Amino acid sequence: MALPNVQPLYGPMLIGVFINMILYGVLVSQFLTYFKLYPRDAAWMKIFVVCLFILETANTGFDIAFMYQPLILEYGQAPVFFPTFFLTEPLLIVAISTPIQLFFAWRIRSLTKSYWIPSIIAVVGLASFAGGIWTGIEIHLLKTFANKPKLHHPALLWFLGSCVADLLITVSLVFSLTRRKTGFEVTDSVIDKIIRMTIQTGAITAVFSILDVLCFMILPHMAVNFVWDLALSKLYTNCLMSTLNSRQSLNHASASGAASEARRNPNIGPTSPTRSRHDSAFPDPARHMNPSAIYELETQKGAYDSYDAESGFARSSPRDEFGIQVTKVVEHVRDPAPSPYIVQSSHPYTQ
DSSP: OOOOOOHHHHHHHHHHHHHHHHHHHHHHHHHHHHHHHOTTSOHHHHHHHHHHHHHHHHHHHHHHHHHHIIIIITTTSOOOBOOGGGGHHHHHHHHHHHHHHHHHHHHHHHHHOOSHHHHHHHHHHHHHHHHHHHHHHHHHHHOBGGGGGGGHHHHHHHHHHHHHHHHHHHHHHHHHHHHTOOSOHHHHHHHHHHHHHHHHHHHHHHHHHHHHHHHHHHOTTSOTTHHHHTTHHHHHHHHHHHHHHTHHHHHHHHHHHHHHHHHHOTTOOTTOTTSOTTSOSSOOTTEEEOTTOOOOOOOOTTTOSEEETTTTEEESOTTOOOOBOOOOOOEEEOOOOOOOOOOOOOOGGGO
16 A cells, blocks of 8 residues: 655654754754853743743654654554644644744833834734634634645734734834934944845745745645744744843944044034034144043933943833943043243343
C-alpha cells in the first residue's frame, strides 16, 4: 500500500517549525543579554519580558509536539485530523503579539500625548486577539483538514488585525520621531538610527502577516501559510527584545558623538541648531566650554524626564531605567578681562 503524500501539508509546517526554533535560539541570546545589560530596569518590564519568554518556550514545545504526532506517532496514516496541539498555535501567538502591540501603543501615547492613534492600535490589536481565540476554538470544533477553508473568517480577522496594528505602530513611531528632530547632528543621528530600527522591526512582522494572509486565502487546501505563521510569535518578541537591547549602544553613540562634536565645534551655540559651523573664520576667545556640562535631550519641560530608546521617545516616570541621553551643549560665555594699558613717555622733560 502506497503511503499518503503528506508533503503539501506537513512540509510547510515542518519548515515553519524549523524557523520557529532558530528564532527561539536567537531569543534566548537576547533574553540573556537583556538581563546582563539592564539589571536596573523597572520590575514590571522584567516581569513582562519573563512572561513573554515563558510563552515563547511553551510555543516552541507545542510546535515540536504537534509535528511529532503526525510525522512519528502517526507515520504512514493519511492526514485527516488536525494534530492535537495545533490549536495552541493561534492562542499563543495572539497571547504574545497583542501585549507587545499594546505596549507600543502605550509608548506612542507617551510620545504623542494623543489618544487617537494608540486607541486605534489597541482596538485593532484586540480584534486580532479575538480572531486568534476564535480560530483556536474553530480548530477544536472542526477537527479535520478538510474543513480548513471554514477557518477563513476567524483567521482573516486575526491576520489582518495584526498586520494593520503593526503598520500603524511603525508609521506612528516614524512620524513622531521625525518631528522630534532638533537640527543637532548628534541628536538627529541617534533619532535616525531609532527610526531605521523601527521600520525594520515593524516591517518584518507586517510582511510575515501579509504573506500569511495571502497564502491562507489563495491556497486554502494547502499549508503554505504555516511557513510564515509559525514564526510570527518569535518575530514579535525578538523585535521587542532587539529594541530594548539596543539602548546601550544608542547611549554610547549619543555620548561619544556629543563629546567629539563639542571638541570639534566649541563655538556652536546650543540655541541655534541651524547655525553654520563655519560662520566665523576666527574662534571667539571669550567663549569657553564648561568641562562639566550636562547633556540631555530637550523635551517639554515637566512632561518628560528622559529619552526612551525602547521606541525612541521620552518617558514620563523618573524611575524608568530604560532611556538614552542625547546631547545639548551647555556653554558659558564671558567677556575677556581687559588688559592693562600703561602709557610710558620717552620725552626727557616728562620724567
